[in-house]
Amino acid sequence: MYGKGLLTGLGITLREFFRKKATERYPEVRPKLTERFRGGKLALEPEKCIACGLCSLNCPNGSIRLVTVKDEAGKRKLSEYEYDAGACMYCNLCIENCPQKCIRWDKKFDFAGYDRKHLIIDCIAVANAKKAAEREGGAETHE
Amino acid sequence: MPNDDILLRIGASLRELFAGVLPGPDAVDVAMYFVALIACVALIFTNAVILILAERKVAGFMQSRLGPHRLGPYGMFQTVADVIKLLTKEDYRPQGVDKWVWAMAPVVLFVPPVMVYAVLPFGKNLVPVDLNIGIFYFVAVSSVATIAFLMAGWGSNNKYSVIGGMRAVAQMVSYEIPLVFSILGVVMLTGSLQTSVIVEKQSGIWFILLQPVAFVIYLIAAAAETNRMPFDLVEGESEIIAGPFTEYSGMRWAMFFLAEYASLFAVSAIASTLFLGGWHGPSFLPGWVWFLGKTYVMIFVFMWVRWTFPRLRVDQLMALCWKYLIPVSLANILITGIGIFAYRAMGG
Known part of the structure; x- marks a missing residue:
């Protein structure tokens, strides 16, 4: 039929008119991140960590720096754990190789700062602060 | 129940007010025409603000976007911000332009749409000027817009503008013919050129059912007359930048925009007058609401x-007009004539 293509076109645009839109209103509405999303900072659970150092050894860019100490029983313990997001290429090797599954991505990807210093994160301090906030407020805090 | 209509009541009380102050009924009539003019201009300006937002929203929605949504709820203040920005821009005149022709063009382009509003039947007894040649007046006045495009194109002293202006003339003059022929079908059915009479005759059946071919031709020709896509060769930016609008900026440029939306509303209103039954509709809403509703539906179709x-x-573009639209519209007139004759012969 002559003009069938025109009607098809009109049908497509009308269908699109009523469909859900692709636009995300970003800062107001946060994107839904997938389970395997790699981004944000490394979130460490210091109690679970056995200080094996596999994450640091596996890191291609050397963006994880950890310092271990031996306690009275001669057991290795974590004393410092720094993650440099500026050097990280989000390859996920650290997380995949962690035998205790004690690191994961926190997926809070918007942490741009004015200095490279801000990209170096003291993961133990972050974990402690989060725990303290949970103990005080009872509710989960976002920062 | 036309007397319950709020607009008619406002009109009647204004008339009484003027009758108290002004000498003689003629002066009152002039004052009432003036009121209608102001109302039409106010309608054009507010409408343009709404339509520009609507256009951007429709465009966005059809492309899986949201359109403007940052300024105010649902981006409602986006056009207001745009207007303020345009008003505060520098009034820049390029050196080589033909000063008067260039400056007059946006104003001249704005005149025909405003004049067309005079014969729009917004409701029963709500026609600003109920001319007995209303539709003819519409055709005559809207064709004047061609001159404004040519003025803008020629006065700009720019090759793209001239090409755009020439295209505008060729396109608008050509598409005037199928436009008039499609209207002619309706005029033959009603035997009148008066917009209010045409609407009145549609109380039983809308003319879109009797004249579907004319309606489609009218849609195509009206889109071409208002230089809207898919007939916006006049300002085809991929070829001739912005055509006649190339050398304009700020509020002068906005006048072109305003005129485009004013004429979009005008052709949509004429379409709802001729084919969609004008102010007729279930009586729980006043007639002018039905008229505006149908007009906005038509505007949505154009968008x-x-x-x-x-x-x-x-x-x-030219092939579509001369090889298809004009023969089809002529055939439509012929068939309409035969139909009317057969109807009369059957004793209808």
């Missing part, structure tokens, strides 16, 4: 078409 189809080539 829908605009954001669906790509632009035609110049030769395709």
Whole structure:
């Protein structure tokens, strides 16, 4: 039929008119991140960590720096754990190789700062602060 | 129940007010025409603000976007911000332009749409000037817009502007013919050129059912007359930058925009007058609400078409007009004539 293509076109645009839109209103509405999303900072659970150092050894860019100490029983313990997001290429090797599954991505990807210093994160301090906030407020805090 | 209509009541009380102050009924009539003019201009300006937002929203929605949504709820203040920005821009005149012709063009382009509003039947007894040649007046006045495009194109002293202006003339003069022929079908059915009479005759059946071919031709020709996509060769930005608008900026440029939306509303209103039964509709709403509703539906159709189809080539544009639209509209007139004759012969 002559003009069938025109009607098809009109049908497509009308269908699109009523469909859900692709636009995300970003800062107001946060994107839904997938389970395997790699981004944000490394979130460490210091109690679970056995200080094996596999994450640091596996890191291609050397963006994880950890310092271990031996306690009275001669057991290795974590004393410092720094993650440099500026050097990280989000390859996920650290997380995949962690035998205790004690690191994961926190997926809070918007942490741009004015200095490279801000990209170096003291993961133990972050974990402690989060725990303290949970103990005080009872509710989960976002920062 | 026309007397319950709020607009008619406002009109009547204004008339009484003027009758108290002004000497003689003629002066009152002039004052009432003036009120109608102000109302029409106010309608054009507020409408343009709404339509520009609507256009951007429709465009966005049809492209899986949201359109403007930052300024105010649902981006409602976006056009207001745009207007303020345009008003505060420098009034820049390029050196080589023909000063008067260039400066007059946006104003001249704005005149025909405003004049067309005079015969729009907004409701029963709500026609600003109920001319007995209303539709003819519409055709005559809207064709004046061609001159404004040519003025803008010629006065700009720019090759793209001239090409755009020439295209505007060729296109608008050509498409005037199928436009008039499609209207003629309706005029033959009603035997009148008066817009209010045409609407009155549609109380039983809308003319879109009796004249579907004329309606489609009218849609195509009206889109071409208002230089909207897919017939916006006049300002085809991929070829001639912005055509006649190339050398304009700020509020002068905005006048072109305003005129485009004013004429979009005008052709949509004429479409709802001729084919969609004008102010007729269930009586729980006043007639002018039905009229405006139908007009906005027509405007949506024009926007829908605009954001669906790509632009035609110049030769395709002319071929569509001269090889298809004009013969089909002539055939439509013939068939309408035969139909009327047969109807009369059957003793209808």
